[in-house]
Amino acid sequence: MNHQNYAKYLSVYYIMLGNLPQQSKDLLQANGFSVSRSDTPASHTAVDMTIEQTINKHAKTSSGIVGFSRSQPAYYTWCVTRHNRAQYVSATYQMAIIESKNCETHEESSLSKRKLSEKAVKKIMDTFSAFLNPFKTERKHLACISSGQKVSEDIADDLLKVEDVGKKSFNEFVDTRLKDKTTRFHKPLTKTKLKTVGSVSKSTQIKSAKNVVKIKAERNIFGQLLVLSQEYQIDMEKVSKYPLSSVLWPLSSPGGLSLKTNKARLLHKLENTLF
Secondary structure, three states: OOOHHHHHHHHHHHHHHHOOOHHHHHHHHOOOOEEOOOOOOOOOEEHHHHHHHHHHHHOOOOOOOOOOOOOHHHHHHHHHHHHHHHHHHHHHHHHOOOOOOOOOOOHHHOHHHHHHHHHHHHHHHHHHHHOOOOOOOOOOOOEOOOOOOEOOHHHHHHHHOHHHHHHHHHHHHHHHHHHOOOOOOOOOOOOOOOOOHHHHOOOEEEEOOOOEEEEOOOOOHHHHHHHHOOOOOOOHHHHOOOOOOOOOOOOEOOOOOEOOOOOHHHHHHHHHHHO
């Protein structure tokens, strides 16, 4: 709800789909907005995805358009002829049997793909078993899946009413900006400021000579240290030996709680090393 573009244009898109003529709805239900590029059953692809997989993919050059983007005639020529280039590339692939339209089975149903899928599903199941399984719990309160930490009542209330708040914001947006038009469509939306599980993250504060500084695990902190090392004597090798965060990542979660790990993994590592 707090993403401006998604909140605005998805609302408009939803209203447009809800007011389509019956003929368009029938076409939509009959896969009219998808493309089938092979004889494989149930293999339709969205129109925008098909464009990405055909014209845009085959029209790409080895280094992109960087080499000739500054030349306006060359760029216009590329725009006009890129669909022909895509046709030639696709025809070449078909002649070399790299692409084939005649296939009775899906690629995902092959033995190798099934094994990969089963392995991925097993990893997900193991993760749920190692952490808090939301489908097998007798807890009466909301808790974070990764840490098992119980959330406070105010956070639980915000999480439980997020759907109602979203519907209320949507109806208000439609009434004020699309129907009555009492508010400009492009006016920034007001954030809901609902608390989430991330609100329980631990924050550490240190007192400096002038004010109180909150320690955060920022992604650019290493770059800042690297720049400072050019003017001050900072041993980057020694700095890299310590975690650049308020908590120890191998032992703690961002919320400051101890990590839950699968203890059997250590045994498997030892077995692979010894045998």
